[in-house]
Amino acid sequence: MLTVDEIQSYWEGRAAADPSAQSTTQDVYLREIELRVLIERIERMKPALVADIGCGDGRTTIGIARKFPGLKFSGFDYSSAMVENARANLVTQGLANVVFVCQDIRNPLTDCFDLAYTNRCLINLPDWELQRLALRNIHQALHLGGHYLMIENFMEGHENFNRLRREFGLSEIAVRDHNLFFERNRLLLDIDGLFSVEEEVNISSTYYMVSRVVYSRICADSGVQPDYFNAHHRYAASLPFSGEFGPVRLLVLKKK
Numbered sequence: 001m002l003t004v005d006e007i008q009s010y011w012e013g014r015a016a017a018d019p020s021a022q023s024t025t026q027d028v029y030l031r032e033i034e035l036r037v038l039i040e041r042i043e044r045m046k047p048a049l050v051a052d053i054g055c056g057d058g059r060t061t062i063g064i065a066r067k068f069p070g071l072k073f074s075g076f077d078y079s080s081a082m083v084e085n086a087r088a089n090l091v092t093q094g095l096a097n098v099v100f101v102c103q104d105i106r107n108p109l110t111d112c113f114d115l116a117y118t119n120r121c122l123i124n125l126p127d128w129e130l131q132r133l134a135l136r137n138i139h140q141a142l143h144l145g146g147h148y149l150m151i152e153n154f155m156e157g158h159e160n161f162n163r164l165r166r167e168f169g170l171s172e173i174a175v176r177d178h179n180l181f182f183e184r185n186r187l188l189l190d191i192d193g194l195f196s197v198e199e200e201v202n203i204s205s206t207y208y209m210v211s212r213v214v215y216s217r218i219c220a221d222s223g224v225q226p227d228y229f230n231a232h233h234r235y236a237a238s239l240p241f242s243g244e245f246g247p248v249r250l251l252v253l254k255k256k
Contacts, residue, residue, distance in 0.1 A: 001126045004106075007178045008078055011124070015057065015081035025120070026228050029237040030207065030248070034119050034151050035063050037203055037250055041149055042068060047114030051076065053105050053138060054121025058086025058098075065098045074111065076103035105134045109141040116142060117149035120248070123179045131180070132190060139194045142255045148195060150251040151203070153181045158247035161208050168217045181247060195253035204246030210236035213245075 002010065025031055042050065042064060048071060052061040055075030065073045075098065077083050086100040103109065105121070116138050125131045138148055158181055162172040175181055188197065215232035219225065 001180060002178050004126060004130070007124050007126060010178050011056075011079040012081045015079055015085050027233070028228065029211075029233040030204065031060065033203055033207060033237050034248075035060055037151070038117055038119075038149060039064055039067055041147075041199075041252060042071075042115065045115060045147055047071065047147070049111075049113045049115075050074070051109070051111075051113040051116040051141065053116055053118045054124070055086055055100060056082050056119075058082075058089050058100055060119055061086070061098060061100075062089060062093055062095065065095050066093065069095075069097055071097060073098045074113070075100040076105065076109070078102065078104040078106075105137055106130060108137050111141065112143055113141055113146060114143055115147045115149065117151065119151045120153060122150075123153050123181055126178075126180055128180075128186075131182070135191060135194070139191075139255060144255060146255045147198075148251075148253040148255070150253060151248060152251075153179065153247040154184050154187075154249050155181045155247075156184050157202055157205065157244050157249065161205075161212065161245045161247065164209065164213055164245050165216070168213050170213070170216055170220065173212070184249075191253065193256065195255060197251060198254050199250070199252035201241055201250050202244050202246055202248070203241055203250050204248035205243040206239045206241055206246075207233075207236045208246035209243065210239065 050071055050073045052073065052075040055061050055077045058075050061073055061075040075086055080102050083100050083102045090098055122131050122134050125134060142148060165172060211233045215230060216226055
């Protein structure tokens with residue numbers, strides 16, 4: 001596992017080298033799934049002030065803000081290069097309801113929000129105590145009864161997914177050096193005094209079964225390298241959520 005400074009440097013380098021939509025993740029269709037579920041929950045909850053914690057290049061924040069011009073969005077990221085990219089992306093959209101700020105979630109936020117979300121952000125903190133600190137800072141930044149939409153990676157779904165890959169004769173996919181996936185039971189026990197759980201769903205399972213198992217097996221049989229833009233990914237992103245065979249979960253948490 002890398003240190004905090006090494007992980008931050010990694011993201012600074014990614015942002016500087018690649019301002020495209022793949023700067024935060026190569027899997028653009030997974031990002032579309034995440035954007036869709038965030039829009040659906042925000043539409044239902046109707047907050048006024050929204051925080052994107054770990055906003056990266058701002059594309060997700062901008063995509064949601066475009067859908068809700070009457071809401072105010074603040075995007076936070078500890079990578080100054082990512083924030084620069086986010087601000088540049090915002091200029092091209094002409095939106096007046098978004099701001100991007102360089103902010104480390106290890107430090108308390110100065111503003112208070114109706115809703116906050118993370119999108120595979122906290123897995124970039126290299127130990128459990130730092131993740132706990134971030135969760136408490138998010139809790140502190142919410143109004144009473146506010147919501148936290150937590151989209152993060154979990155070991156349980158990751159291990160189920162790798163077991164399925166082995167059954168299909170595929171090698172396991174390792175957790176990357178800059179990521180620390182959550183353990184579901186430990187997380188829920190820790191946040192019990194902070195949040196109530198209103199919804200929990202694995203948003204990656206169906207998508208990973210098609211894109212990372214079936215399609216990967218087809219590629220292996222054909223002797224070709226998988227392509228993130230292949231139609232298998234595009235169609236898989238539109239399927240209903242089912243099962244526990246992927247790492248990415250959505251938890252809808254309400255501040256106690």
